Amino acid sequence: MRTSCRWSVLNTLSSILSCYTIFILFSALQACFARDNITIESGLADGQTLVSAGNRFQLGFFGPSRGSNVKRYVGIWYASNSQIVVWVANRDNPILDRTGVLSIANDQLKLSDEKRKIYWSTQRGAKRSKLVAKLNDTGNFILLDERLRVNLWESFTEPTDTFLFGMKMDAKFLLTSWSSEEDPSSGNFIFKQDQGVEQLVVMEKSTVHWKSSRPDAGKIIKSDELPPTIVNFLNFSQSNNPRVYQDKRMVMTFTGKLQYWDFDADMNSWSSIWSEPNNNCSVFNFCGNFGTCNTNSGLPCKCLPGFQPKFMDKWKAGEFSDGCSRNHTSSCGNYFLSLKRMKVENSDSSYEAKDETDCRGECLKNCQCQAYSFVGQRDYTTSCLIWSEDLKDLQEDEDDGYDLNIRVALSDIEASTRNCETCGTNSVPYPLSTGPKCGDPMYFSFHCNNDTGKLSFMAPNGRYSVVAVNPDARTFVIQMKAEEANNCAALHASASRILQFNQSSPFNVTSSCSGELGNLTSDSTLEGTVEVEISWKPPLEPMCSSSADCKDWPHSTCNENKNGQRRCLCNSTYHWDGSVLNCTREAGQLGESSDKSKPLALILGISLPIGTAFLCAAVSIYVWREKVVKRREKQRQAVLHMYDTEKGVKELIDLTPFEEKDHGTGIDVPFFDFESILAATNNFSEENKLGKGGFGPVYMGKFPGGEEVAVKRLSSVSGQGLEEFKNEVVLIAKLQHRNLVRLLGYCIRGEEKILLYEYMPNKSLDSLLFGESSSQQLDWATRFNIILGIARGLLYLHQDSRLRIIHRDLKTSNILLDAEMNPKISDFGLARMIQGKQTEANTLRVIGTYGYMAPEYALDGLFSVKSDVFSFGIVVLEIISGKRNMRFYQVKDDAPSLVGYVSRDDFKIGFLLHMALPSIALLNIWLQGWRLWQEGKALDLMDERAGSNCNESEFMRCVHVGLLCIQEDPSERPTMGDIVLMLSGTQSSKLPIPKQPAYVIRRPLSATASSYSNAETNTEITSSIEEGR
Incomplete structure (x- = not known):
């Protein structure tokens, strides 16, 4: 029996050994027949693969696993995992059947089907005798001349969505995401090196989606900084040990994330060890201009104090990209909002400064300065950073962030009887109070740390950080340690007890761990910190000690109430409404109601209808007589009056359709009637005349209320016709920049065509520049500021505006100067819009001012951004x-x-x-x-x-x-x-x-x-200039 068992075991072991031997032999046989190259004689058909020498990569045909449509692509993938495709040849041109062949013919590598239709190919080179396409163990597919040992093409220079070690990250390198998990066609996201700066960027179409940080005046923002291993991986020339990076890859995913993957040999799997953007605040400028992002808050975005959402409805819906705008249009004051540890987009310029006062002075010199930061001493130098454009990519609580000073109006940040002084990025609205001189004493439960800019809520049992305040909803959000409750349900039930709120407290817990705040369910286990939303009750009337304390509370007087407290009590017929923080008129307060008023009401009820009837009859007769008298006059003026309506002007402008189809969307600036303009300019009197240009005189106008405007009255004999007038009205209305003049309105009456601009008290640049006395105002600092402002205005026209504009008539007389000598580009009558990426166009009608026109435009009619x-x-x-x-x-x-x-x-x-x-x-x-x-x-x-x-x-x-x-x-x-x-x-x-x-x-x-209209002659004059030495 024992012998039989041994014999059975030996037979089993023999069978296993035989199977293993056969497997080894089969694998060896397969390896012998596997190839890693394509030659002129042997192509690669669908169903066949190339295998690199070390069996790391394979090249062949693949298609999406889902869907009924056959789409075949040639790609490279890891031999150990065919689902990880690292390169695709014909990503945007799939073969729609399985007849594809990758071959070498006519001195190029090409992909074709049985009908010889070419779906992808390399560039055709010179005649070669011995071409081979080989797949290397690095994942690089190379076409080379085997006789000369010269590489003619390689896949590493035309990557798709994956960066492999050995590729070169330079200015021409791009990774383009797939469209989806199953679709390798070119997607919306591109990873590349930003031109001219030490940054890597991810673009979503034409918008920056993510940026790596870069040094700025010796300071580095670390939240988006690339780890050294990734820097070495992207630049293999700096790597001392290339083998370390062979099992790593970087992928631009279709979701917009840039991911760095590492292969774990022990686990035989890939894991993502770095990814950006990894949260909302990592997305570039997620909260828009002047919006600040906070990763520690469930409500990520808020506007800085002194700013408000540009589009409130979109902001409330969670769409923050439009950002915030100033509460006050002017940003040229002497007051600054000081914020600590702020991340922000790189500064526009920098200066050496002795101290913070010197840096602040640099900013105050220029009205375009939006913010400054004194970096302090680093590497034996001190630096003052200046931001002249809108602040972007703002984020709070950065460990190595800037101490940022943002220019605001004093009223936006100062304390008043209504609101306390701002605390960092938080406004402190009434009745909340951070001290005895602001807010309501009942709500004095907040503390502002001026050193850190942090706002805290002081509960009886401790102090909690405030991460958001919403005055419209009367709520604020604090952070609590998770260990104070086991889960969300327990925290919500016990939050009031933990915070020790009682019946007399004006505060109440309204939400904790909610989906709005932390995306947690009631039974979620808590870790770290959680957010608790607290509401406050509407306050009583404001407390006061004298009538002066009630000046900010209309319709109220400082008096004692029934409890003996002095408060701003509402006047008669008004009552206090704590929800709107004002005295509001009481409904039905028309006098005392008594039996004595009943006869009066009866008399009024009878007499009023009778009197109204007589009055209506008299008015009707008068109106009828007036219509008869004026009917003929109105008929004579019918044609002219057609142009006095906005509808008429739209119809007139629509006679020359706008290239961007704007004629169907209406006109974005107000229409002024001719009579109001006559009154404002005193019938175009000589005393109101500011000057005369090529298209007609310009007058100063003053409307009721004191608003001053510049009125350009286009001459009927000027060169500016309907098309140029349309440009001014329709085009400039869509341009908004501090260095472009603002169009306030327009008017047409018969032959009159009138444009109304913001008034520039310092007139045009040429009047100051070429006048003997006036030029004394133009010191060097002013001249340089004017040059820089004009440059920024043109940059906006050429590149940054939603319409790409060529001005075509830039000259000193078309540069206007405001009260602070800031330049404004004007006169857009000759401007032309260009499409998309177009940068030039031509015309048979050369218009402009000789002396400022570029040669190619004046002589050949070719204009471009380079003409400007x-x-x-x-x-x-x-x-x-x-x-x-x-x-x-x-x-x-x-x-x-x-x-x-x-x-x-x-x-x-x-x-x-x-x-x-x-x-x-x-x-x-x-x-x-x-x-x-x-x-x-x-x-x-x-x-x-x-x-x-x-x-x-x-x-x-x-x-x-x-x-x-x-x-x-x-x-x-x-x-x-x-x-x-x-x-x-x-x-x-x-x-x-x-x-x-x-x-x-x-x-x-x-x-x-624009300044000369005489006919040209046939005379040709050639002017040549001796070569300079």
């Missing part, structure tokens, strides 16, 4: 020199002159004068500027009236930028984005060397100048 750049360069040279670019003058020895080019008539006259009298020359900004630049004497171009405080570095930067802008080749001119960086001094690389400007006059297409 040319005009900007001319304006810069005019501002720094104080000279017009179109003028004749008596030549003096070494007298600095300016540039330009001029109207054809002026040029011909000047050319003949110069030939006859060499002492008469054309004032030529760029010629003299170029020669002085070449000779190293560019400072001689400076206007003496700019003052002795001129910043030499800024001046030389302006000369350099001006010459770059007026280069003849448009492609060599910088963009406005580059120009803003150059002028602000934030461009780290050396500025390019400008090439000599040149201009050749020949007959253009068809020219109409």
Whole structure:
């Protein structure tokens, strides 16, 4: 029996050993037949695979596992897990059957079907004799010339959604997400390196979705910082041990997350060890401009004190991306909201500052300064950071965040009898109180730590951090330690007991661990901290000691109530409403009600209807007679009155349809009747006349209430017709920027076309720049601020506005200056909108002002954003020199002159004068500027009236930028984005060397100048300039 058992065991072991031997032999056989390359003779058909030499990766055909449609793709995946696809060839062009073949033909790698339709291919190169496509153990698929050992193409240079070790993260590198888990086509999210800065970004279409942090003045925000291992992984040249990263990958997922994965050999599985964005506050600018995000709060976004949601309905619905806007339009005050430990988008500029006062002064110099932060001493330098644009990506409680000072109106942050002073990012609304001099004493349960900007709620048993206050709902949210209750249900039941609220307390627990606050159920186990929502009861009348204390409470007087307390008691016929915090009128308070009033009521009830009937009859007769008298006059004026209605104006403008289909959406600015404009301008009197431009005179108007406006009355003989007027009304209404003039309204009456702008007390730039006395106001700091403001306005037009605009008529007379000398670009009658990514267009109708028009536009009708750049360069040279670019003058020895080019008539006259009298020359900004630049004497171009405080570095930067802008080749001119960086001094690389400007006059297409309207002649004049040395 025992022998039989042994024999059975031996047979079993023998069978197992035989099976294992067969498996090993089969695997070895399979390995022998597996291949890792494609040659000219052997392609790869659907159903076949390539296997890398170390059996790490496979290449073949795959398709989605769900759905009835056949879609076949060629991809690369891990040999150990075919579900992890790291590269797809034809991601946006699937084969719709299983006849696909990947082959080498005609010196290229291509994917085709049985009908020889090509779905994907590499670029065709030179004639090669020995081409091989090989799959490496790194996951890289390479097409190479085996005879010359030269790589002709590789998949690592055309990645899809996955970064593998060995790829190169440079400016051209992109990872594009899949559209969904089953669809490898190009999705909405792109991972790339941000141009010009040390940051990596994830874009959702054209919007930034996430940004890595980067150093800024020695300070690093750490919440989004890439771990060193990932930095080394993305830049393999810095890695000392490449093998460490072979089992790692980075993926741009279709959900918008950038994930870093690591393979655990012991567990034989992949795990995500880093992911961004990992919460709402990690999403770039999640709360919009001037909105701050808090990861510790279940309500993530709130507006800063002094700001309110732009769109309240969307904000309440949880859509925060539109951000917040100021309660007061002006941001040029001397008061700042101080916030601690704030994350914020990188500053626009930085300066060396001695201390905080010096830094604050730098901000106060410029009305465009929105905020500043004094970083303090780091690496033996001190830095003052300035933000001139809207604040983005704000987040609270960052360990290495900035101490940020935001410019606000005093009324937004100061304490009053109604509200306490703001505490950090929290407003403290009435009746809540942080001290004896504000709020209601009954609600004095809050404390503000001015050092940290943190607001706390002081309960009898302890102090709790306040993370949100909602005055509309009369609630605030505090954080409690989870150990104070086992779960949400227990916490809600015992929160009042824990906080020791009694019947007399004005506070009451309304919610805890709710879905609104923490997304927890009633039986959820609590860990860390939880949020508890507390409401407050409407307060009684405000307490007072004198009548002065009641000035903020209308219809009330300081008196004693029945309890002997002095309060702001409501006047008769009013009662206190604690829900709206005001005295409201009582309903039905029309006098005493008694039996004596009944006869009076009866008399009134009879007489009033009779009197009303007689009155109506008299009015009807009067109206009828007036209609008969005026009927003929109205008939004569019918045509003119058609234009006095907004409907008529819309119909008129719709005769020339707007490219963006805006003619169907109406006009976004008010319509003014002609009579009100006549009254405001005193019948267009000479005393109200501000000046006269190419399109007609401009008057100052003053409406009832004191509002001052500038009224442009377009002349019937001017060059501005219906299309240009339509541009002004429809186009500028959609543009909003601090450096663009604001259109307030319009009017049409018969031949009259009128535009109303915000009034600019300092008039136009040319009136100050070229006037002998007025230019004294233009010191260097003011001139530089004007140049920078114009640049930012053009950048908005070219790039940042929802409509991409080319101005086409930029000149000093079209730059207006407000009371604080801030520049405003005006006159959009000649502006043109361009579509999408388009940057240029052409026209047969050349319009603009000679002397400011770019050569390619004046001569060939080709205009682009670079045409505006040319005009900007001319304006810069005019501002720094104080000279017009179109003028004749008596030549003096070494007298600095300016540039330009001029109207054809002026040029011909000047050319003949110069030939006859060499002492008469054309004032030529760029010629003299170029020669002085070449000779190293560019400072001689400076206007003496700019003052002795001129910043030499800024001046030389302006000369350099001006010459770059007026280069003849448009492609060599910088963009406005580059120009803003150059002028602000934030461009780290050396500025390019400008090439000599040149201009050749020949007959253009068809020219109409905004300042000249004479017909062109056939004369051709060629102007050449000697090469500068």
